[in-house]
Amino acid sequence: MSAQSELNAIFEKLAKDYGKLNAKQQEFAIKEVGRVRGDIADLLADYSTKDGTIKRQRLSRLLRELDEVETLMRNYGTTALDSIIYESATFASSGINAGMVSTVGVGAVASAQLERLNKDVFEYVIKRYGDDGLVLSDRIWRLSGDMRDELSKVLRADIIRGESVSAMIANVRKVHDNETWKIRRLVVTEGNTAYRTATSYNAKRSDIVKGLLIHRGKANVANHQCTILSKEDRYGLGAGVFKPNDTEIYSPHPNCTSFLTYVLDGEVLR
C-alpha cells in the first residue's frame, strides 16, 4: 500500500472515531446545560409555601429571577462548548500527526508546536461568523434566551393553575428535553468545525501536504454545501480537492459532519 492510501485509511478511521467522540460531547453538553434544573428546583423551593405551591402574588418576582437562571445557562453552555472545541482540535491534531509519522515518517508540525496550533484553531472557531451572521457566543445567548422564554411560559401557566412545585419541576425537565436538539446541533457544528479547521491548520504548516480532499457528511444530501464542494475541481487536482486556506471547507453548513483527508505532494489523484 502506498503512503497515500495508508494515510487515507488512517484519516478515515480517525474521522469515524471523532464521530463517536462527538456523540459523547453532545451528551456532555446536554448534561452541563441541564445543571440549571437544579438551580431552578432550588429557586422554586424558596418560593413555595407549606402546601407545595407558589402564590400568584409572587409570580412576577419569580420570573425576574430567571435573569439569573439565564446567566447560569449561558455560563454552563459556554464552558462546555469551549472544552468541546479544544478537545476536538486536540483529538484531530494528535491523530493526524501520529498517522503522518507512521506513514510518511514526519508529522505535519513539530509536537512542541501542537499546543499553539490547537489554540489557534480554538480562536478561529469561537470568532468565526456563521452564515447566520452570528458567532458562537451569540448562538449560546440565543439558546439560553429561548430556554428562558419557554421556562417562563411554563412556570407562569403552572403557578396560575396552582400546580405543585414537583409538577413544575417535571415540566421544567420537559422544557430542557424539548431544547436538547439545539444543543446537539451546536455541538455537531462547532465540534466538527474545530476538527476540520485543525486538519487544515496542520496541512497549512506541513511541507508535504498539497491539498485537502473533502468527504461529504453522513447526511448525504445533494444540495448540502459539503456535497457540492466534494464535486468541485477547483484546481485541476481532482474533484473535492482544496487548499488549506480555503476557509469554506472548514464549515460548509450547520450540522455538517464532512471531514478532510490529505493529498500528499507528488501523488496523482484518482
Ligand SMILES: [Zn+2]
Ligand atoms: Zn455536510
